[in-house]
Amino acid sequence: MTTHVRELELDLDAFEGPFDLLLTLVLREELEPAEVDVAGIVVAFVERLAEREQLDLEACGEFLVLVAALLELKARALFPDEEAELADLEPEEATEELARRLAEYRRMKEAAAWLSERLAQERTRYFRLGPAPLAPRPERRLAPQEPERLAAALRALAEPPPEVSVAHLGLRFPPVSQFVRRFRSLLGRRRRFDFDAEVRDLPRVEQAVAFLALLELRRSGEVALEQAAPFAPIRVSRQDVEREAAWTVRSA
Amino acid sequence: MDRPLRLISTNPVDRLARTVEALLVVASAPLSVDELVGAAADDADRIETALRLLADRYREGRSGIVLEQVAGGWAFRASREAAEACARLFERPVERGLSQAALETLAIVAYLGPCSRPEIARIRGVAADSTVAGLVERGLVAEAGREDGAVGSVRYRTTPLFDRVFALESAAALPRLDDLGDSTAAIRERLESVAARKTA
Numbered sequence: 515m516t517t518h519v520r521e522l523e524l525d526l527d528a529f530e531g532p533f534d535l536l537l538t539l540v541l542r543e544e545l546e547p548a549e550v551d552v553a554g555i556v557v558a559f560v561e562r563l564a565e566r567e568q569l570d571l572e573a574c575g576e577f578l579v580l581v582a583a584l585l586e587l588k589a590r591a592l593f594p595d596e597e598a599e600l601a602d603l604e605p606e607e608a609t610e611e612l613a614r615r616l617a618e619y620r621r622m623k624e625a626a627a628w629l630s631e632r633l634a635q636e637r638t639r640y641f642r643l644g645p646a647p648l649a650p651r652p653e654r655r656l657a658p659q660e661p662e663r664l665a666a667a668l669r670a671l672a673e674p675p676p677e678v679s680v681a682h683l684g685l686r687f688p689p690v691s692q693f694v695r696r697f698r699s700l701l702g703r704r705r706r707f708d709f710d711a712e713v714r715d716l717p718r719v720e721q722a723v724a725f726l727a728l729l730e731l732r733r734s735g736e737v738a739l740e741q742a743a744p745f746a747p748i749r750v751s752r753q754d755v756e757r758e759a760a761w762t763v764r765s766a
Numbered sequence: 767m768d769r770p771l772r773l774i775s776t777n778p779v780d781r782l783a784r785t786v787e788a789l790l791v792v793a794s795a796p797l798s799v800d801e802l803v804g805a806a807a808d809d810a811d812r813i814e815t816a817l818r819l820l821a822d823r824y825r826e827g828r829s830g831i832v833l834e835q836v837a838g839g840w841a842f843r844a845s846r847e848a849a850e851a852c853a854r855l856f857e858r859p860v861e862r863g864l865s866q867a868a869l870e871t872l873a874i875v876a877y878l879g880p881c882s883r884p885e886i887a888r889i890r891g892v893a894a895d896s897t898v899a900g901l902v903e904r905g906l907v908a909e910a911g912r913e914d915g916a917v918g919s920v921r922y923r924t925t926p927l928f929d930r931v932f933a934l935e936s937a938a939a940l941p942r943l944d945d946l947g948d949s950t951a952a953i954r955e956r957l958e959s960v961a962a963r964k965t966a
Contacts, residue, residue, distance in 0.1 A: 548892065553891075
């Protein structure tokens with residue numbers, strides 16, 4: 515029975531899944547090699563090996579090659595600047611440097627263990643946790659200012675605002691009925707008239723009221739409206755005239 | 767009945783102790799002697815006398831509230847005999863689920879801080895970004911400037927909350943680093959013996 519290295523299931527902080535996928539992700543730069551706990555992978559592999567009765571040398575060889583490559587990638591990612599510095603070391607110096615680093619890490623692991631024990635001992639200590647105290651506010655440095663400019667600015671603020679014109683509120687709107695009557699009498703005399711020509715001389719407000727009167731007459735079916743194109747003159751005609759014209763066209 | 771009501775204690779230090787007691791009740795973090803001096807407008811010696819008085823009054827076995835010297839100051843906490851009851855009602859969210867990686871990172875920051883994430887990564891051999899972010903979120907470490915002025919990596923240090931959670935009077939209360947772990951010489955010896963076995 516062979517050990518399929520690439521199918522090795524991993525459960526690391528940064529990754530969970532088969533070793534093969536982890537390598538793919540690292541090579542595609544979707545996973546930072548620096549995030550990968552290589553020791554965790556080695557432990558998983560060794561555990562897998564321990565489950566087998568025979569030592570699978572082929573799998574070991576493949577694993578060594580893969581994990582060494584991963585380790586190199588990770589080392590380059592973690593210590594980009596140290597490559598040259600470390601390459602110059604003599605073997606003895608390198609051993610010394612490695613020992614120094616291992617000792618440093620070992621001490622930190624021991625310190626972490628001490629903290630962990632301490633936490634366990636202090637589990638029975640309860641205290642009130644409030645929000646962090648307000649940080650002292652950094653002193654704001656202001657550019658030198660002239661008091662006269664401040665006074666001028668304040669004076670401008672203190673001045674009463676300009677009177678708001680309410681002239682438009684005084685507009686007088688003639689009643690719609692006035693135009694309704696006017697248009698009716700107009701159509702009494704003429705069959706058609708041009709709306710635009712009729713209201714041309716009126717003020718804008720009255721033109722609007724006249725237009726409302728026109729709509730009113732259209733709604734009650736007294737007039738028919740025609741407009742060749744948007745904004746073209748509106749032609750107003752008596753409804754019976756329109757009907758007559760339609761009948762003439764149909765009967766023709 | 768004409769005489770005014772006589773206070774049980776008219777000792778001025780006792781009165782100061784009541785003020786200090788009040789300040790400690792209101793505070794959400796340990797108060798240093800200096801802060802108490804400023805707030806109570808009294809001198810440091812008398813504040814310390816008042817604190818000793820209060821520490822005796824609020825001690826384990828005598829009171830449900832205990833006055834302790836922690837994180838560079840003085841603070842009240844629940845007595846240990848009330849821990850079980852406290853546990854039924856309150857959580858300790860700051861330290862809940864601290865991973866091994868988080869503890870190692872915390873140790874590095876506590877001993878070597880202020881230090882940057884690259885420095886932590888160099889010692890642990892794993893990128894420290896997410897672990898440090900988690901510790902910052904818990905309030906156990908905080909930013910402390912940058913390396914080489916404004917352009918370098920952000921450096922981190924442990925917070926007063928760290929001292930408080932681990933019941934440390936200050937960072938000086940941590941065990942000496944030299945007393946922890948094997949010495950470099952011992953590790954070197956082991957490395958060399960492994961190398962010798964390989965070549966043999």
